Amino acid sequence: MSPVPTVRGPYAKSAERRSRILEAGIRVFAAHGYHAGSIQRIADEVGISMSGLLHHFDSKAALLAAILERRDELSLEFMDVDSHHGIDLLRALIALTAYNQSSPGLVELHCMLSAEATSADHPAHDYFVARYETTVGAIETAFAEAADAGQLTAGISPPEAARDVTALMDGLQVQWLLTGGAFDMAVLLRAHLERLLAVPL
Known part of the structure; x- marks a missing residue:
């Protein structure tokens, strides 16, 4: 039987970075709330630029929606x-x-x-x-x-x-x-x- 292929290269790195952004977003929004929790702070926690974050989530609201979706996936x-x-x-x-x-x-x-x-x-x-x-x-x-x-x-x-x-x-x-x-x-x-x-x- 052939081994199950693993995701490598830029796709894997992109998924990993997206996951790190979500985790940082959870921490920042939990500590400061949505309005006071800036996406710049989230980008800083991940160690990427603002443009790098916006490449994955094009707005603060989109990031919040993804965080809530992830939370619901865990609940389900x-x-x-x-x-x-x-x-x-x-x-x-x-x-x-x-x-x-x-x-x-x-x-x-x-x-x-x-x-x-x-x-x-x-x-x-x-x-x-x-x-x-x-x-x-x-x-x-x-x-x-x-x-x-x-x-x-x-x-x-x-x-x-x-x-x-x-x-x-x-x-x-x-x-x-x-x-x-x-x-x-x-x-x-x-x-x-x-x-x-x-x-x-």
Whole structure:
């Protein structure tokens, strides 16, 4: 069998540089926010010129969009609504929370940008509106499916539980960052979900 070919040359270097720009963008936007985080600072972190950065991302907004897309790709590795249903999706939510703890930069980015993006003129405003709608909807569906399977505690409303869990996750992330990661978010999320369910996770 022939060996699997590897990507070499300028294409590999270009992909590597693009990845480094995204990582630097995550750090800068997480630390300074979108408006105060300049693309010059990002270029400096990568060690390239401004024109070099703009060769890969033609604007600051395009770079932000790529960062958010990358974050969603990582999330989908854990929480794919097409393949997870009912309490399986809730288990995936716990796994995603555990993963996030290994990437504090992404947690900080989410907290910073979601707060900034409440302003209607922020370039990520529509993204976060849609993202929260999708997230709450997926969790609500998971609770409704759990109810249909007799796995939800009597009296629990799936729409209310979905909002509750989403708010809990956001609040835990802020506290986790402020305490320097002093507690396990996934453990607390699991405990809360099990109080809403009639079966263990």
